[in-house]
Amino acid sequence: MSRIKRMIAAIKKVEDSYNGERKTIEEWLAWEKRKREELLGLDKVGKFAYFSAALLQRAMRGEMFEKRAQLFAENFRSEKDIIPKNIERLLKEKNCYRWTIAEGVKIVMDVKRTVFSKDFFWDDYFDKAKREANSGFKDDLFLKMKGVGQKVRDFALSLFLDEYLAVDVHIKRVLKRWGVEKSEDYGKVKEAARRLAESVGLSMWELDRVLWHFGRAVCESSPKCKICPVRDDCEGVK
Numbered sequence: 001m002s003r004i005k006r007m008i009a010a011i012k013k014v015e016d017s018y019n020g021e022r023k024t025i026e027e028w029l030a031w032e033k034r035k036r037e038e039l040l041g042l043d044k045v046g047k048f049a050y051f052s053a054a055l056l057q058r059a060m061r062g063e064m065f066e067k068r069a070q071l072f073a074e075n076f077r078s079e080k081d082i083i084p085k086n087i088e089r090l091l092k093e094k095n096c097y098r099w100t101i102a103e104g105v106k107i108v109m110d111v112k113r114t115v116f117s118k119d120f121f122w123d124d125y126f127d128k129a130k131r132e133a134n135s136g137f138k139d140d141l142f143l144k145m146k147g148v149g150q151k152v153r154d155f156a157l158s159l160f161l162d163e164y165l166a167v168d169v170h171i172k173r174v175l176k177r178w179g180v181e182k183s184e185d186y187g188k189v190k191e192a193a194r195r196l197a198e199s200v201g202l203s204m205w206e207l208d209r210v211l212w213h214f215g216r217a218v219c220e221s222s223p224k225c226k227i228c229p230v231r232d233d234c235e236g237v238k
């Protein structure tokens with residue numbers, strides 16, 4: 001077994017706490033797989049709720065996304081509910097958005113205009129996103145919106161599709177310490193992650209969640225090398 005494959009197998013047994021629950025990373029993957037099925041079964045408004053909540057996820061704990069997505073899903077029952085006054089109220093509730101509220105409202109309204117236009121269908125959008133995943137899906141309609149960058153777009157797509165991974169601080173940090181990719185460049189790290197995912201037989205989404213949980217639980221900014229299950233294989237061990 002290759003070094004990295006061995007490391008991935010070992011870290012799947014690590015436990016992480018998320019949203020008040022504690023499970024092994026393997027169990028979190030299974031949990032999210034079930035959630036994925038639910039999200040794919042949602043109607044147009046339901047998918048909008050999760051996708052737009054994900055596009056607002058900038059440098060915040062993952063738990064904030066869960067809160068925001070749940071609030072959106074519970075309160076956006078039809079297109080008519082998606083109005084600035086409601087969005088503003090929800091973004092203020094439970095402190096689930098810490099950036100400029102007006103900017104958040106604008107992003108959600110921009111997403112609404114696209115999703116509820118007569119030419120938009122989630123299935124077509126996801127098919128195109130899958131086809132163009134390896135080239136970065138640069139002509140994505142949502143990427144053209146002010147305030148939406150590649151990372152949050154990739155995160156939003158990773159909720160629905162196996163082909164997407166969002167390069168966040170945890171993923172960057174772990175890949176750097178493992179000696180997989182030293183660069184800070186988003187595209188380079190994502191490409192390195194793609195090669196890694198292929199070599200270990202994981203989808204981009206699975207690799208995303210495995211490394212993300214591990215980066216939160218053990219390989220934090222102050223790494224817990226003494227208790228780390230991959231310390232014998234890690235280039236960055238301290």
Ligand code: SF4
Nearest residue numbers: 219223225228231234
């Ligand atoms: S040994 Fe340390 S640096 Fe390496 S993966 Fe584990 S916690 Fe991170």
